[in-house]
Amino acid sequence: MKLLALGVLLIAAYVLFKVLIGVVASLAWIAVVCVAIVAVVWALRVL
Incomplete structure (x- = not known):
């Protein structure tokens, strides 16, 4: 049972990590x- 809980925890951590990287x-x-x-606006003003 602890092995299953560890697996679920690892999968959840992996998914949260992927979501965090995406954000x-x-x-x-x-x-x-x-x-x-901003760079384009600045360049157009300078020209």
Whole structure:
């Protein structure tokens, strides 16, 4: 029974880790897009 509980715990930890990586990656992409938009606006103002 303890082995089953350990397996379930490992699977849950793996899924949560994947979700956390996905959230961090999406936040990083949003930040990159925002920086790119600011860079384009700045470049158009300078030109």
